[in-house]
Amino acid sequence: MYKVIERKQIVPNIHLLVVETEHIHKNAHAGEFVVVRADEKGERIPLNLVDWDERSVSMVFMEVGTSTSKLAALKPGDEIATLAGPLGKPTEKSEGKKIVCIGGCYGIGALNPVLRMFKANKNHVTTIIEARSDFLLYWRERLKEHSDELYEITRDGTRGVRGHINDFLVEHLKKSKVDLVYVQGCTYLTYLASETTRPFGIKTIVGLNPIMVDATGMCGVCRVTINGETKFGCVDGPEFDGHQVDWDNLLSRRKIYIREEVYSLSFYECERYG
Amino acid sequence: MAKKIQPTKIPMREQPAKERIRNYAEVPYGYSEKEAMQEASRCLQCKRPTCIQGCPVEIDIPGFIDFIAKGDFQAAIDRLKEKNILPAVCGRVCPQEDQCEKVCVLTKKYEPVAIGRLERFAADWERAQGSMSVPKIPSQTGKKVAIIGSGPGGLTVAGDLIKLGHAVTMFEALHEPGGVLVYGIPEFRLPKAIVYREVDYLIECGVKLVLDFVVGKTATIDQLLESYDVVYIGTGAGLPWFMNIPGENLNGVYSANEYLTRANLMKAYLFPEYDTPIVRGKSVAVIGGGNVAMDCARTALRLGAEQVHIVYRRSHKEMPARLEEIHHAEGEGIIFDILTLPIKYIGDKKSWVKEMECIKMELGEPDASGRRRPVPIDGSNFVTPVDTVVCAIGQSPNPLIPQTTPDLKVGKWGNIEADPETGKTSKPRCWAGGDVVRGGATVILAMGDGRVAARSMHEYLMTGKW
Numbered sequence: 001m002y003k004v005i006e007r008k009q010i011v012p013n014i015h016l017l018v019v020e021t022e023h024i025h026k027n028a029h030a031g032e033f034v035v036v037r038a039d040e041k042g043e044r045i046p047l048n049l050v051d052w053d054e055r056s057v058s059m060v061f062m063e064v065g066t067s068t069s070k071l072a073a074l075k076p077g078d079e080i081a082t083l084a085g086p087l088g089k090p091t092e093k094s095e096g097k098k099i100v101c102i103g104g105c106y107g108i109g110a111l112n113p114v115l116r117m118f119k120a121n122k123n124h125v126t127t128i129i130e131a132r133s134d135f136l137l138y139w140r141e142r143l144k145e146h147s148d149e150l151y152e153i154t155r156d157g158t159r160g161v162r163g164h165i166n167d168f169l170v171e172h173l174k175k176s177k178v179d180l181v182y183v184q185g186c187t188y189l190t191y192l193a194s195e196t197t198r199p200f201g202i203k204t205i206v207g208l209n210p211i212m213v214d215a216t217g218m219c220g221v222c223r224v225t226i227n228g229e230t231k232f233g234c235v236d237g238p239e240f241d242g243h244q245v246d247w248d249n250l251l252s253r254r255k256i257y258i259r260e261e262v263y264s265l266s267f268y269e270c271e272r273y274g
Numbered sequence: 275m276a277k278k279i280q281p282t283k284i285p286m287r288e289q290p291a292k293e294r295i296r297n298y299a300e301v302p303y304g305y306s307e308k309e310a311m312q313e314a315s316r317c318l319q320c321k322r323p324t325c326i327q328g329c330p331v332e333i334d335i336p337g338f339i340d341f342i343a344k345g346d347f348q349a350a351i352d353r354l355k356e357k358n359i360l361p362a363v364c365g366r367v368c369p370q371e372d373q374c375e376k377v378c379v380l381t382k383k384y385e386p387v388a389i390g391r392l393e394r395f396a397a398d399w400e401r402a403q404g405s406m407s408v409p410k411i412p413s414q415t416g417k418k419v420a421i422i423g424s425g426p427g428g429l430t431v432a433g434d435l436i437k438l439g440h441a442v443t444m445f446e447a448l449h450e451p452g453g454v455l456v457y458g459i460p461e462f463r464l465p466k467a468i469v470y471r472e473v474d475y476l477i478e479c480g481v482k483l484v485l486d487f488v489v490g491k492t493a494t495i496d497q498l499l500e501s502y503d504v505v506y507i508g509t510g511a512g513l514p515w516f517m518n519i520p521g522e523n524l525n526g527v528y529s530a531n532e533y534l535t536r537a538n539l540m541k542a543y544l545f546p547e548y549d550t551p552i553v554r555g556k557s558v559a560v561i562g563g564g565n566v567a568m569d570c571a572r573t574a575l576r577l578g579a580e581q582v583h584i585v586y587r588r589s590h591k592e593m594p595a596r597l598e599e600i601h602h603a604e605g606e607g608i609i610f611d612i613l614t615l616p617i618k619y620i621g622d623k624k625s626w627v628k629e630m631e632c633i634k635m636e637l638g639e640p641d642a643s644g645r646r647r648p649v650p651i652d653g654s655n656f657v658t659p660v661d662t663v664v665c666a667i668g669q670s671p672n673p674l675i676p677q678t679t680p681d682l683k684v685g686k687w688g689n690i691e692a693d694p695e696t697g698k699t700s701k702p703r704c705w706a707g708g709d710v711v712r713g714g715a716t717v718i719l720a721m722g723d724g725r726v727a728a729r730s731m732h733e734y735l736m737t738g739k740w
Binding site for chain 1: 447448449457486487488491492493494497512513514516518522523525526528529531532535536540541545546547548549550551553624625672673674
């Protein structure tokens, strides 16, 4: 069992979870993730590492189904059943490059260690975070620390630039020379950003979020089609070249258990609230 | 006068097929004391027993059987445990017909002695007594052993080395110990309580168990070697194979590992009480003819499938599964489509598998494995409806450790190379065995490898000679 040090809602439906562990920080790198299981009956789910130190790791997640609802109900001092990691391949390092990093939803949190790593390796980092509205944007100060410039985009224009990531990105790529685009967030955001950069021919790395179970390469549920070839998200990824991802396949595989997920959530809520 | 021998094994009572296909309880009930003594009396107590040579861990088979025949069950289990720390497991999952029972002298005229069933009986008898004798551990040597993976191989090494006085830590990547015994083999074939009892026994002996620790990621082998004297790698065959045919990434197509892990380790058969779901298909095709394929097919039935097919490209005779598993599967109504090879999966509009295209095969000349090679029959293609496919065609070793241990020599299939005589790898202070060396093999071979490696590890720890 692993003790919860902190769990708080950062913005509606997005939570920070800090869990005690001495094992994970030693080998942790930007772009890696952990597997978490809320309780003895819980599912194993992957969550991006957003920070770590000698005694803890931090994750940011969106509350959506049973597993994340269980996590969202945790209080400091509670325990979770499983915490294993770091898992996956680290973000590929680059040096002296001009990099645009895009984050949305839980991906804003996931950018944190990646920006830190890019900045430490003397890259010029432009960070773009996006959300539906101002009240859903978070960590701007924290991310600014590791960025040369930071833009905010909201769909309703309540903060920063109004619109979608693609409009802003097109304008930005027309104006500036960019070597690499890096994206963390929901499948739609990673897809949209990849399709936007494709005509510019700019290498685009996306953090994917396929369903996982063991997350060590054993089960293969996380398989994704990359450049026509099957890869495992957990050991070959979770980051891939966005221009090579078979998005239709990823989107449909993410929906395999949608019916069961809805059923499971109502079952959990009935048990919890009566 | 020579004693009269009953020509056939005493049958083992089991749950009727009609009932068992709707529950997860173990299928065979095991022998009663009387049945066990009767069966044990069929053993001729050969002066030069061939059965022992058929056993990868060299159990004194006539010895323990003799004790059962005489009704001294405690002595029987003690004798078994001298060589085998997992008798309750091996009695259930060993392919005895290819090992000890295959070379039993009785097979010249009759059915062999039911060695596996007797082994299971002795172990279950001990469990029923409630007590477990924990051996006295000799004084500590001060040497530290890291075992990676808590499957059958790791458990064997742990048992052997803790008894020799070393400090043993076992690292497990998953949240439960037992490896394939827990995530892979279903409850109805090997109740998990049996595995956990064996693990608890080792913990009582002093073995330290660390769960959720993914060696290769959480710590590398080199990092472990900073604080441990020796390392045993028993990480199994954790990378599932697919056939690389069109449609394999459609929804509803599983690897056997995923299907079984969801059902067993994550208890998806108890969804929604347990959170992990599994597709409960009505028409299920399991590809492959090994024990894992049988396990998947029988799991599918228990999850409510109306029709389950085993699709296998060779004939019945070449099936690698244990005979008992094939019989159980047949008894439960699994349909065997032999000499059949899937070549394509076809999806519906929402990318769910709905049909499978197969081609019929015929047997040609023997191949490298000595089995007759299946050859496709031109024009024999046909399409059949399915809503779930489980690919159980084998697996190769998990790559996490080789990837992060550059000086560890691996073979063409990603398997770690180890000396069969000692279990030594190319990397000093590292031993390996079981499926990570062999590819997909058996529980008992992993245990045999563990036994060999433990001997060599002990020698190194005491002499310092690599």
